[in-house]
Amino acid sequence: xxxxxxxxxxxxxxEPAPPRPEGGVPPQAREFGGSVQVRCVDAGSCNGCEIxxxxxxxxxxxAERYGARLVASPRHADVALVTGPVTRNMAEPLRRTVAxxxxxxxxxxxxxxxxxxxxxxxxxxxxxxxxxVVPVDLAVPGCPPRPDEIVAxxxxxxxx
Amino acid sequence: xxxVGYAAIVLQVGAVVAGAPLLTGLMRQTRARLExxxxxxxxxxxxxxxxxxxxxxxxxxxxxxxxxxxxxxxVATSLVxxxxxxxxxxxxxxxxxxxxxxxxxxxxxxxxxxxLAGLDTGTAFGGMGASREMTIAALVExxxxxxxxxxxxxxxxxxxxxxxxxxxxxxxxLTSPAGLLAIAALSVAVLAETGRLxxxxxxxxxxxxxxxxxxVLEYAGPDLALVEFGAQLRLTVLLGLLASLFAPWGIAxxxxxxxxxxxxxxxxxxxxxxxxTVLAAAxxxxxxxxxxxVPELLAGSFLLALLAVTASYFMGGEGGQ
Ligand code: SF4
Numbered sequence: 001x002x003x004x005x006x007x008x009x010x011x012x013x014x015e016p017a018p019p020r021p022e023g024g025v026p027p028q029a030r031e032f033g034g035s036v037q038v039r040c041v042d043a044g045s046c047n048g049c050e051i052x053x054x055x056x057x058x059x060x061x062x063a064e065r066y067g068a069r070l071v072a073s074p075r076h077a078d079v080a081l082v083t084g085p086v087t088r089n090m091a092e093p094l095r096r097t098v099a100x101x102x103x104x105x106x107x108x109x110x111x112x113x114x115x116x117x118x119x120x121x122x123x124x125x126x127x128x129x130x131x132x133v134v135p136v137d138l139a140v141p142g143c144p145p146r147p148d149e150i151v152a153x154x155x156x157x158x159x160x
Numbered sequence: 161x162x163x164v165g166y167a168a169i170v171l172q173v174g175a176v177v178a179g180a181p182l183l184t185g186l187m188r189q190t191r192a193r194l195e196x197x198x199x200x201x202x203x204x205x206x207x208x209x210x211x212x213x214x215x216x217x218x219x220x221x222x223x224x225x226x227x228x229x230x231x232x233x234x235v236a237t238s239l240v241x242x243x244x245x246x247x248x249x250x251x252x253x254x255x256x257x258x259x260x261x262x263x264x265x266x267x268x269x270x271x272x273x274x275x276l277a278g279l280d281t282g283t284a285f286g287g288m289g290a291s292r293e294m295t296i297a298a299l300v301e302x303x304x305x306x307x308x309x310x311x312x313x314x315x316x317x318x319x320x321x322x323x324x325x326x327x328x329x330x331x332x333x334l335t336s337p338a339g340l341l342a343i344a345a346l347s348v349a350v351l352a353e354t355g356r357l358x359x360x361x362x363x364x365x366x367x368x369x370x371x372x373x374x375x376v377l378e379y380a381g382p383d384l385a386l387v388e389f390g391a392q393l394r395l396t397v398l399l400g401l402l403a404s405l406f407a408p409w410g411i412a413x414x415x416x417x418x419x420x421x422x423x424x425x426x427x428x429x430x431x432x433x434x435x436x437t438v439l440a441a442a443x444x445x446x447x448x449x450x451x452x453x454v455p456e457l458l459a460g461s462f463l464l465a466l467l468a469v470t471a472s473y474f475m476g477g478e479g480g481q
Contacts, residue, residue: 003445013196031214035207065198067207072365072373075218075380078211102216102380 014062021152025159026137028104032078034067036158039077039101043094043130045084046119048144049111053081056147056154063151067158074100079157081150082130083110085117091127098134108153109136112143119143168249168412168421175425176242176400179432180392181205183399186433187440194444205392212385220378223280230277231379231386237270238393247400248424249412250321250328260308260318263401264301267353270390271297278375285367289374292451296359296371299458300352306465307346310338311405313472320401328408338472341464343406348461350402354395356439358449358457369448396432399439403431 029036040053056063057070071077074097086094098107109130112118117129130136140153185202192199219228244258244266252258271293278290312318314333315326327333334343352359355372364370367377376387404411410427412420449457 007194007196007444010196012193012198014198017198032211033207035204035211037208059196062192062197062199064192064200067200067204069200070365072367072370073377075378076384078215100218102218104215 013059014065015060017065018148018152021155023156025156026106028106028137029078029157029159031104032158034158034160036068036079036154037071037077038068038079038081038154039071039074039097040081040083041090041094041097043082043084043090043114043133044087044120044126045111045113049083049113052144052147053083053110053150056150058147061147061151063154066151066155066160068154074098075102077101078104079106079108079154080134081108081110082114082134082136085113085120085123085126086128086130086133087125088127089125091133094130094133106137106157107134108138108140108157110140110150110153111145112141115139115141162253164418164421165249165251165253167418168424169243169252169254171421171425172248173239173242175429176247176393176396177239179429180389180396181209183396183432183436184392187436190437190440191444194441205388209385209389212388213382215381217382218380220281222282223378226273226276226280227378230273231383231390233273234270234390235386235393237266237273238390238397241266241397242393244320245397245401245404246321246324246411247397247404247428249421250325251412251414252321255319255321258320260305260312260320260323263320264305267304267394268297268301270394271353274372274375274387281378283378285370285374285377289370289372289377292371293375296352296454296458299455299462300349303345303349303458303462303465304353306462306469307342307349308405310342310465310468310472313338313469320404324404324408324411325413327405328411328413331409334406336472336475338468338475339406341468341471345461345465345468346402346405348457348464350398351439352454352458354398355391356395357443358446359454361448364448369451399432399435400428403428403435407431 042050055061080098109115113120114130117126120126138153140149142149182202184205189199189202241263244254244263246258275290275293278286311323315323333339355362360371364373367374379387410424412424
């Protein structure tokens with residue numbers, strides 16, 4: 001009963017939807033029609049970006065209302081959210097994950113590290129940025145990017 | 161007379177096919193609202209299906225016929241169930257074949273096809289999911305059989321339309337101890353059979369906690385669309401069966417008027433929508449059971465079903481004099 005009262009008192013916490021982000025739908029994403037399954041790949045990040053991705057899917061930012069959903073398998077996914085610089089050990093798993101996704105597929109690089117190795121550039125364990133390993137379609141800059149920027153990138157893919 | 165019967169079947173199957181993704185959407189939306197989210201809308205599962213059908217099909221290396229045939233088999237068994245189960249009318253042309261044992265066997269066939277597909281992928285999680293699914297299925301199928309046997313003793317037949325028509329004529333059968341016990345047992349069995357909380361979590365991302373999801377990890381594109389659609393069909397048909405067995409009011413019992421059939425259709429859609437919303441709301445308050453506790457829950461529901469059979473056997477004998 002405590003939970004019931006809590007639900008009633010809290011009401012809706014999702015923030016009102018901001019206007020649609022600029023920049024059209026990328027050409028490969030035209031087919032998705034408002035439904036996008038997302039697979040996260042941590043290629044060696046400091047986990048700052050993961051916290052922000054988790055926040056993008058929490059009730060306040062609620063990325064699910066735009067038709068994006070996190071899934072457990074790359075076979076189910078349309079979009080790979082890749083975070084962090086690609087470490088030597090994660091280069092091959094990242095290639096295989098993207099290869100396992102059915103076409104049409106997109107790769108979104110989240111965070112400065114994923115775009116240009118950011119904080120970790122020149123590290124001995126770093127293979128390179130995400131675009132050195134797999135083709136990147138969209139990038140979300142920031143260290144870490146804010147949840148609403150991640151949501152905006154996902155909205156460009158879902159087109160909602 | 162037969163035209164109305166066939167119309168009832170066409171309407172029923174059409175409503176189940178169109179409504180199954182909507183029911184899932186409604187349940188997700190209810191949950192989202194209770195969590196304070198805005199939610200993706202009731203139409204989202206239809207968008208998912210449309211998108212998946214446009215994607216590239218993938219057959220992983222090393223998989224064989226079991227993997228390829230499981231999605232069509234799952235959908236086909238669910239569609240046959242949607243024809244057989246009396247949701248709209250008890251006086252349909254297939255009434256002679258709508259036997260309880262056929263229904264349970266069709267459910268089991270779909271489950272086994274998917275479990276074999278999970279094994280066929282040869283991945284660790286596929287095999288794990290298949291073994292869990294079989295454990296649960298072995299406990300659930302007898303419970304469903306037992307619970308509906310308890311209802312079939314007063315009706316004197318294992319034919320579903322006869323049971324439903326009998327209950328519609330004589331509501332006292334449902335409020336007897338046997339009826340109530342059977343309701344409780346069958347509800348738990350349906351939760352387990354459709355992979356809902358507290359037996360399985362349909363939205364989990366953790367492979368170690370998966371049951372149904374673990375078996376379908378390797379499906380992509382149109383095959384995945386079929387698997388998801390099949391699961392949604394099963395949920396809809398089983399909730400509809402619950403509604404027909406325990407709240408049969410409004411179901412068309414004579415094949416004479418189209419108006420009665422249409423009214424029954426509206427009523428069954430309403431009943432299933434209410435059941436789905438209640439289930440989704442209840443799930444907010446439940447946590448998934450530890451896997452080793454699931455057999456205890458299912459054994460409990462089997463016990464209830466057994467008591468229901470015993471009760472209806474002895475008390476039915478008394479009341480029938
Ligand atoms: S971009 Fe910043 S927060 Fe994200 S992984 Fe790199 S260092 Fe961490």
